[in-house]
Amino acid sequence: MLHAWQARAEERYRTRLREALRGRRVLITGASSGIGRAFALDAAAAGGDLVLVARRREELERIAGECRRRGGRAEVRPADLADIGAVRELTEALGREERAVEVLVSNAGVSLRRPLASHRPEDLERLAAVNYLGPAALTLGLLPAMLARGAGHVVHVSTIGTQTGAPLFAAYVAAKAACDHFLRTLRLELGERGIAVTAVHMPLVRTPMMAPSRIYELFPALTAERAARRIGWAVVKRPLRVAPRWATALELGHVLAPGLVQRAFAWGHEPLHGWFGRRLARRDRLRAGRDR
Numbered sequence: 282m283l284h285a286w287q288a289r290a291e292e293r294y295r296t297r298l299r300e301a302l303r304g305r306r307v308l309i310t311g312a313s314s315g316i317g318r319a320f321a322l323d324a325a326a327a328g329g330d331l332v333l334v335a336r337r338r339e340e341l342e343r344i345a346g347e348c349r350r351r352g353g354r355a356e357v358r359p360a361d362l363a364d365i366g367a368v369r370e371l372t373e374a375l376g377r378e379e380r381a382v383e384v385l386v387s388n389a390g391v392s393l394r395r396p397l398a399s400h401r402p403e404d405l406e407r408l409a410a411v412n413y414l415g416p417a418a419l420t421l422g423l424l425p426a427m428l429a430r431g432a433g434h435v436v437h438v439s440t441i442g443t444q445t446g447a448p449l450f451a452a453y454v455a456a457k458a459a460c461d462h463f464l465r466t467l468r469l470e471l472g473e474r475g476i477a478v479t480a481v482h483m484p485l486v487r488t489p490m491m492a493p494s495r496i497y498e499l500f501p502a503l504t505a506e507r508a509a510r511r512i513g514w515a516v517v518k519r520p521l522r523v524a525p526r527w528a529t530a531l532e533l534g535h536v537l538a539p540g541l542v543q544r545a546f547a548w549g550h551e552p553l554h555g556w557f558g559r560r561l562a563r564r565d566r567l568r569a570g571r572d573r
């Protein structure tokens with residue numbers, strides 16, 4: 282019964298994604314890993330015409346090969362989003378081509394989990410470059426072609442951290458929030474000119490990005506495939522935002538009862554992380570004992 286329902290849901294997703302992508306060229310940043318890779322494979326299976334962007338050419342080539350085997354078209358455009366000159370070169374090259382990019386899935390990103398006092402100025406610069414300035418410049422570069430056609434969709438892969446607040450992630454969340462606001466303003470400014478903007482506020486997802494913070498091994502997290510599906514549905518339905526209800530409730534809490542939310546964070550954050558840290562250490566000890 283459950284199996285049949287899942288198969289129907291899967292079929293419905295594939296069909297809707299195929300319809301949404303028909304005739305559209307889709308640029309996916311961060312396609313060499315994690316969520317971006319998973320979405321590229323979904324889009325390819327739906328017959329997508331894809332431009333894959335990230336720094337690692339070999340990884341991109343491998344994933345482009347997988348995309349083609351699934352029935353999609355895929356070409357790779359290695360670029361470092363932290364380099365505005367490289368972003369300009371990329372958009373100028375795309376601008377000279379006959380087929381314009383109509384859907385931008387702005388997914389590339391880097392994270393940093395570190396107490397605020399240990400953030401260095403160069404961390405702020407690096408995180409702002411990859412999570413805000415690069416994606417914003419890329420959007421600006423692709424916008425003229427979208428406006429000329431009166432059709433375009435920018436899907437920004439953001440984080441629930443910009444809704445809930447995220448201790449230990451100051452530089453990351455600030456850069457992601459800057460990009461959220463940049464795109465929100467763009468949407469308001471463009472009005473009804475055919476360009477949609479969607480912010481996808483992702484919860485925790487099990488990808489290489491979270492691997493350095495081992496504590497998250499104990500937290501519930503989406504798989505990259507489930508996260509990709511949120512992007513897929515965003516491409517299909519073009520909502521203003523996609524976010525878990527609980528994160529939106531906490532976001533409202535920051536507005537309606539900021540003192541209460543502040544006290545809850547102050548009371549719960551450190552003890553909770555301490556508790557998870559101890560559980561992780563105990564699990565590691567048990568595993569080490571078993572392996573001996």
Ligand SMILES: NC(=O)c1ccc[n+]([C@@H]2O[C@H](COP(=O)([O-])OP(=O)(O)OC[C@H]3O[C@@H](n4cnc5c(N)ncnc54)[C@H](OP(=O)(O)O)[C@@H]3O)[C@@H](O)[C@H]2O)c1
Pocket residue numbers: 310311312313314315316317334335336337338340360361362363387388389390391392411438439440441482483484485486487488489490491
């Ligand atoms: N994982 C989570 O828990 C989580 C939660 C909320 C939001 N997100 C967001 O989801 C998005 C995807 O993350 P992920 O979890 O899939 O992480 P991931 O597996 O580490 O992938 C990150 C991608 O970004 C690319 N990238 C990093 N720096 C780049 C640069 N300077 N120029 C071009 N590409 C760059 C990487 O490719 P190269 O290394 O080849 O350049 C890679 O393809 C990110 O925007 C992240 O902030 C993730």
